[in-house]
Amino acid sequence: MYRYDEFDRKLVIERANQFERQVKRRLSGELNEDQFRPLRLMNGLYLQLHAYMLRINVPYGTLSSRQLRCFAHVARRYDRGFGHFTTRQNIQYNWIKLEETPALLHELAAVEITGIQSSGNCVRNITSDQYAGCAKDELADPRKYCELLRQYSVLHPEFSYLPRKFKIAVTGSPKDRAAVAVHDIGLRMHRNEQGEIGFEVLVGGGLGRTPWIAHTIRKWIEPEHILSYIESILRVYNLHGRRDNIHKARIKIIVNQMGIDKYRELVEAEWQRIKDSALKVPAEEIERIDRYFAPPAYAKLGDATELLGRQRKASREFDRWLDANTVEHKVPGYRIVNLTLKALGKPPGDIDADTMDAVADLADRYSFGEIRISHRQNLCFVDVRQDQLHELWQALDALGLASPNLDSITDIICCPGLDYCALANARSIPVAMDIRKRFVDVDELADIGELKINISGCMNACGHHHVGHIGILGVDKRNEEFFQLTLGGSSDQNASLGDRLGPGLPQSAVPDAIAAIVERYKSLRSEGERFLDTYRRVGIEPFREAVYGKDSEKAVA
Amino acid sequence: MALIRDDQLADDDSRLLTDDEALPGTGKIVVSLARWQKERETLVARKAPVGVRLKSDESPEAIAADLDRLALVELEFPKFRDGRAYSNARILRERYGFGGELRAVGDVLMEQLHFMLRTGFNAFEIAGPDPLEQYRTAKAEFSVWYQPTGDGRPTAISLRHRMAGNRNER
Numbered sequence: 104m105y106r107y108d109e110f111d112r113k114l115v116i117e118r119a120n121q122f123e124r125q126v127k128r129r130l131s132g133e134l135n136e137d138q139f140r141p142l143r144l145m146n147g148l149y150l151q152l153h154a155y156m157l158r159i160n161v162p163y164g165t166l167s168s169r170q171l172r173c174f175a176h177v178a179r180r181y182d183r184g185f186g187h188f189t190t191r192q193n194i195q196y197n198w199i200k201l202e203e204t205p206a207l208l209h210e211l212a213a214v215e216i217t218g219i220q221s222s223g224n225c226v227r228n229i230t231s232d233q234y235a236g237c238a239k240d241e242l243a244d245p246r247k248y249c250e251l252l253r254q255y256s257v258l259h260p261e262f263s264y265l266p267r268k269f270k271i272a273v274t275g276s277p278k279d280r281a282a283v284a285v286h287d288i289g290l291r292m293h294r295n296e297q298g299e300i301g302f303e304v305l306v307g308g309g310l311g312r313t314p315w316i317a318h319t320i321r322k323w324i325e326p327e328h329i330l331s332y333i334e335s336i337l338r339v340y341n342l343h344g345r346r347d348n349i350h351k352a353r354i355k356i357i358v359n360q361m362g363i364d365k366y367r368e369l370v371e372a373e374w375q376r377i378k379d380s381a382l383k384v385p386a387e388e389i390e391r392i393d394r395y396f397a398p399p400a401y402a403k404l405g406d407a408t409e410l411l412g413r414q415r416k417a418s419r420e421f422d423r424w425l426d427a428n429t430v431e432h433k434v435p436g437y438r439i440v441n442l443t444l445k446a447l448g449k450p451p452g453d454i455d456a457d458t459m460d461a462v463a464d465l466a467d468r469y470s471f472g473e474i475r476i477s478h479r480q481n482l483c484f485v486d487v488r489q490d491q492l493h494e495l496w497q498a499l500d501a502l503g504l505a506s507p508n509l510d511s512i513t514d515i516i517c518c519p520g521l522d523y524c525a526l527a528n529a530r531s532i533p534v535a536m537d538i539r540k541r542f543v544d545v546d547e548l549a550d551i552g553e554l555k556i557n558i559s560g561c562m563n564a565c566g567h568h569h570v571g572h573i574g575i576l577g578v579d580k581r582n583e584e585f586f587q588l589t590l591g592g593s594s595d596q597n598a599s600l601g602d603r604l605g606p607g608l609p610q611s612a613v614p615d616a617i618a619a620i621v622e623r624y625k626s627l628r629s630e631g632e633r634f635l636d637t638y639r640r641v642g643i644e645p646f647r648e649a650v651y652g653k654d655s656e657k658a659v660a
Numbered sequence: 661m662a663l664i665r666d667d668q669l670a671d672d673d674s675r676l677l678t679d680d681e682a683l684p685g686t687g688k689i690v691v692s693l694a695r696w697q698k699e700r701e702t703l704v705a706r707k708a709p710v711g712v713r714l715k716s717d718e719s720p721e722a723i724a725a726d727l728d729r730l731a732l733v734e735l736e737f738p739k740f741r742d743g744r745a746y747s748n749a750r751i752l753r754e755r756y757g758f759g760g761e762l763r764a765v766g767d768v769l770m771e772q773l774h775f776m777l778r779t780g781f782n783a784f785e786i787a788g789p790d791p792l793e794q795y796r797t798a799k800a801e802f803s804v805w806y807q808p809t810g811d812g813r814p815t816a817i818s819l820r821h822r823m824a825g826n827r828n829e830r
Contacts, residue, residue: 110816114804121801125771141741142771224741254806254816260778261750261809264743341747342719376755381808387821 104165104473105250105395107215114257115212118219122146123205130202145225145263147193147218148204151525155199158221159211163231163249163273164192164476168463171474173214175459181207186459188444188452190516190567191270192230192476193221197523219257224265224352226256226337230272232280233477234439236396237485239431242292243300245275247392248326251384255330262337266344267352269337270309273302282478282594284308284317285570287354288336293323301325306336306366307358308598310564315355316598318363320370326389328374331382335373339366399471399486404436407489414493420507421496423545427507429492438489440470442482442504443514447539450532451517452480461502469495479516479555481509511548512556512621513539516567520560520577521584527560529577529584534558534613541614551621554634557592570594572635573620574601575613586613590620590646591638602643605651616650623649662791665761665783667799669792672785674711674732690734693718696726704729713765716744720752727758735781737766746779753780754810773798778809 107115122142129139143149147158159174174194178186181203182196189195199207211217221228229249236244252271256262262269272286283289289305301323308317324332336354343361345351358366415422430439442462444452454462462482466474469491470484477483482504487495499505508514515538518524520531535558542548557571561578568574574589586608589601608616621634623645628637638646663672674688679695683706690711696703703710711732712723723730733752735745745764752758763783764776773784773795788794805813 110804110819114802117802117804138769257806258802259807260775261746263775264741264746338747342744346742381815385817385821388817391820
């Protein structure tokens with residue numbers, strides 16, 4: 104993985120020092136809260152319902168065991184012993200004291216981790232495919248470009264006060280695990296006829312109160328031009344994006360107001376002026392970064408088909424876990440292992456300090472000391488020897504991290520909701536936990552198959568409800584919490600926004616509604632058909648009827 | 661309010677005129693874009709230095725053809741959160757090659773100074789106690805630059821590969 108050089112190191116230390124001075128000036132009253140707010144936000148510090156929340160970046164989801172141990176230390180020393188992984192490859196701590204944040208940020212800086220621009224109206228953490236570098240279907244490892252973009256975006260002098268936040272995601276694989284179509288900019292790698300790598304550039308995707316699937320602004324850009332092209336997109340946005348209304352300030356609004364063709368025209372005109380400037384990425388810099396992402400020292404192995412076959416036969420649990428939670432690796436003899444943070448009785452994405460330490464130890468033993476974070480709030484070990492899978496599975500099982508539920512109905516994305524968040528309308532975590540409780544039979548999970556539920560506690564959509572196969576949105580109606588269901592959303596390469604099923608349901612009715620949808624799906628599906636595909640084939644009506652009964656038309660009105 | 665220009669405290673020798681104020685016979689003045697566009701010839705004929713103040717939603721393109729007649733361009737930050745003037749500053753310096761005084765006015769806070777310096781501003785109207793000290797602290801806060809902006813500071817990439825600084829140096 105990438106390691107800081109002298110420049111990177113110096114910058115994060117200077118940044119931590121700067122924030123230390125700003126906190127001092129805030130505590131002494133020299134800065135008022137209005138002036139301090141954007142400064143703390145650009146270091147990831149939010150003021151929530153009960154305390155400060157600190158959001159830390161895991162750039163493109165790649166983490167070392169040393170960094171994870173530091174997260175555990177921070178959880179113990181500065182928080183209440185746990186952290187929460189989010190949909191943007193961030194970790195959040197919920198119980199932070201303002202006066203302790205400078206020391207905390209210095210400790211993180213020492214392991215090359217920051218909260219820089221994890222909030223604020225600037226370019227946020229650059230996110231990517233959690234399987235980057237290892238996925239069998241990948242064209243090339245996207246992380247060198249992510250790192251290039253990380254550096255480019257950090258403390259950008261022109262783009263630190265954009266109209267609104269700005270999220271960039273990159274995928275190197277045609278199977279999109281990074282949800283690039285619902286980002287302000289999405290980069291989708293392609294290979295041309297000459298075998299060269301380039302990117303399709305998407306712009307104007309996003310969720311929130313005006314969800315939108317991104318437009319393709321350019322079908323092909325060479326890697327050496329990605330910085331100048333992104334700078335052109337950002338400059339047009341900085342100058343033309345709306346600043347009169349916070350709810351209309353994201354790039355998707357101006358792109359749609361102007362029309363993608365007009366927006367493209369402005370960007371292309373700007374790009375012609377700057378494409379051959381110093382923003383053109385020197386090949387030696389891409390090579391320099393690429394060296395950090397050289398593959399680890401894989402052993403020369405064949406696939407352990409026979410051994411795994413025997414182990415599968417001996418243990419039904421192992422067999423199920425292997426099917427559900429592990430993924431093909433590009434190198435023979437290895438497999439990608441997912442650790443879902445969706446255990447029974449726990450909020451999705453939460454992990455305590457002791458478990459973090461234990462996961463770091465397992466990463467050292469089984470996966471070259473590296474951990475990945477997925478936007479679905481799970482962890483992965485991406486380089487596990489097939490002949491060690493059984494051993495690792497036992498260790499994970501002992502930690503409660505071997506639930507065979509990846510991408511299943513209980514692998515739920517969920518925002519922190521009204522239990523923590525100052526913006527939320529409803530408690531999303533209890534809904535996730537109720538659904539988790541409802542589907543405990545692992546054979547049933549396997550039978551239902553891939554069914555992604557995404558839950559947000561308000562229309563800001565941190566839980567990506569619009570792109571859940573089933574989306575659940577918490578709303579407040581006269582001080583009561585209701586939950587609106589949407590069906591048919593997806594954030595992959597065939598991204599779509601969910602359709603609203605009907606009126607909001609009280610919290611207690613949600614698990615039954617989900618169960619009714621699942622039963623209807625089972626009765627409608629053809630052999631091997633996923634929920635999403637059945638939905639796309641049959642439409643919303645059968646599901647509406649399953650939840651609201653024969654009078655469903657009235658329910659919709 | 662203090663003026664810092666080229667790293668020093670400076671006397672503000674210019675006067676901002678309102679749109680209906682009579683033109684003074686002598687002295688450096690600054691006018692709005694609207695007045696500049698209406699009275700350009702009279703203003704130039706005065707034979708004293710003149711500058712234009714652009715609001716954050718006014719494009720530098722509007723004065724691009726006039727830049728060699730302007731001693732000073734002021735870019736306004738109506739609120740520190742409005743970041744348009746950073747782009748406008750770079751457009752003036754890098755696209756149009758403006759070499760005169762580029763002054764940040766309005767809600768100019770210490771925290772934004774290093775961004776302003778990097779985007780091409782060389783003059784700042786700053787409020788608050790000890791503005792020069794604030795300015796120097798802010799300027800010294802960072803010594804690593806990832807983005808080429810035309811301000812001449814070598815980027816991390818150029819230093820890593822011992823390249824000859826920024827190619828679009830002004």
